[in-house]
Amino acid sequence: MSPTLFFLLSGEHKTLPAAEVRAILECENFDHREFKVIPKLATVKADPGCINTVVRRAGMCEAAGLLIFQCRDVKNEILRSASDPIYSNYLNKGERFSVRVQRIFGSSRHLDRMELQSRIGNMILRSVPESRVDLRNPEKEFIGVIASGRFLFGNLTARRVNSALNRYRPKEGFAPHPSTMKPRLARCFVNLSRPRRGELLLDPFCGVGGLLIEALIIGCRAVGSDLDPRMAREAIRNLRRLGIEPEGVLAADARAIPCPTIRSISTDPPYGRGSSTMGSNPCELLGKFLAEARSVLSPDGFLCLASPSDVGVQVLGYDAGLNVVESHVMRVHRGLVREIVVFTRDRSVRKG
């Protein structure tokens, strides 16, 4: 029987971080069940072997580990539950460990985090011989999370390495365009289109290559195109500066994709505001692109894209013969609310 795992999600969006974790489990073929989400946290029954893969791939997952127990946010219940586990399953004799308790969005103010940390820490000390508390340099980390009327306690086994995501550091030389997506969101887009490692991902509105970079970093192959040859050239330059090679970046129209069948398309078409549609009507361009995407998408393929929420991209996709798998709304600023939609051609794929 699979243990329950927990994933600490970044709080930058309500639904995208959990959707990204689920997409990674799906495309990496990890059997999983009972996927549950509370604010900033997801739990799922799955093989712990998936933890490192998810944390390495995801843009919006901070850390993950094995859930040890969960209960209501009632102090006596928490302390009673904390006295049951066999902590030597997680911590070896003589090892240094830390216990930290965090509160999500100010939940359950009646609980004292410090008290819980120290009382659970003492239980672990008593149950594992010669173990020591070391908050600075622990060999094992335990984490308690207070959220949505619950207390969850687990052994944290993987943390995201931020440097792998932050490509804006000047020494790395990436030259973003004002329309370039932030790396975490770009990574999430890539994951939502569910490419497997080694598989090809296409961005047919690639701009200066933000999405292509994220796909290449997680071990996919990537191909991009942009109608503006200057953008395509800049994408190639950006990728080379980071020392990564795409399969190809071309100057081409997304309404005539120069590519045979493909399983993953992830893209951010122009809205005619910050980025240019190069003279086309944004809605017409989107409609024609969706029909073209449908014609190159493999039957088990996924397309993830964003569009202003008032455009009605789900209906345009439906008209083009695509099926909606999931949709997320994201407020960018007062004048722009984005809808991020994942489409597939396969009608049997789960609707979420």
Ligand SMILES: C[S@@+](CC[C@H](N)C(=O)[O-])C[C@H]1O[C@@H](n2cnc3c(N)ncnc32)[C@H](O)[C@@H]1O
């Ligand atoms: C929002 S930007 C893409 C930004 C990119 N995702 C990134 O993070 O760097 C949209 C891009 O679509 C390009 N574009 C406009 N019309 C196009 C078309 N018909 N076919 C392909 N690319 C087009 C623009 O030149 C622009 O670079």
